[in-house]
Amino acid sequence: MLMDHLLFVECQPEALGDQRRVWNDRGAGSATGLAGMLRDLIPDRCHEYVIASVYAEFAHHRGWLKPDRVLDSEEYAVLQGSVRQWAAEDRVWSDVVDEFGAPSMLFGGGNPHYGKTLCYLTENPGEPMVSFDLWNGSAPGTEQSWPPEHEEPLLLAVRFGTGPFRQTFTFTPEGRRQLPAE
Numbered sequence: 001m002l003m004d005h006l007l008f009v010e011c012q013p014e015a016l017g018d019q020r021r022v023w024n025d026r027g028a029g030s031a032t033g034l035a036g037m038l039r040d041l042i043p044d045r046c047h048e049y050v051i052a053s054v055y056a057e058f059a060h061h062r063g064w065l066k067p068d069r070v071l072d073s074e075e076y077a078v079l080q081g082s083v084r085q086w087a088a089e090d091r092v093w094s095d096v097v098d099e100f101g102a103p104s105m106l107f108g109g110g111n112p113h114y115g116k117t118l119c120y121l122t123e124n125p126g127e128p129m130v131s132f133d134l135w136n137g138s139a140p141g142t143e144q145s146w147p148p149e150h151e152e153p154l155l156l157a158v159r160f161g162t163g164p165f166r167q168t169f170t171f172t173p174e175g176r177r178q179l180p181a182e
Contacts, residue, residue: 067104
């Protein structure tokens with residue numbers, strides 16, 4: 001709703017509808033929106049942070065997003081050049097921060113008992129945001145345990161790029177194990 005109001009003030013009320021068409025063209029649309037498409041990729045209790053990061057990308061492209069930190073061009077090039085290979089191993093929240101520093105944006109809060117998405121970006125709104133989707137839950141088909149099984153959230157996937165949405169995800173081995181059954 002906030003985006004609708006901001007777009008109205010900018011005299012571009014159609015921009016969010018246009019963006020939804022772009023998401024649909026990239027394969028990120030469904031009858032139930034982004035959440036419906038993500039059900040095939042991410043465990044249920046992680047959707048909201050991934051969705052927030054997708055909308056944050058839109059806000060960044062519009063110049064609305066005020067990140068906590070921006071990466072300079074060198075940091076961003078290193079991140080983008082190494083992250084897919086780096087995610088070939090299982091990782092946790094602290095591994096992400098130790099390797100790439102504090103995120104530009106944190107969706108999900110600082111409590112290690114909950115999943116979250118960490119996003120890294122530059123000042124250039126044309127550069128894709130790099131998002132790390134973390135999860136701290138139970139295995140598929142089991143009840144959610146409390147406290148969670150893990151001391152800190154596990155990295156499931158890294159997402160960045162502008163191509164087909166599913167192809168922008170690089171899953172860790174744990175992320176592949178947690179993929180919802182088809």
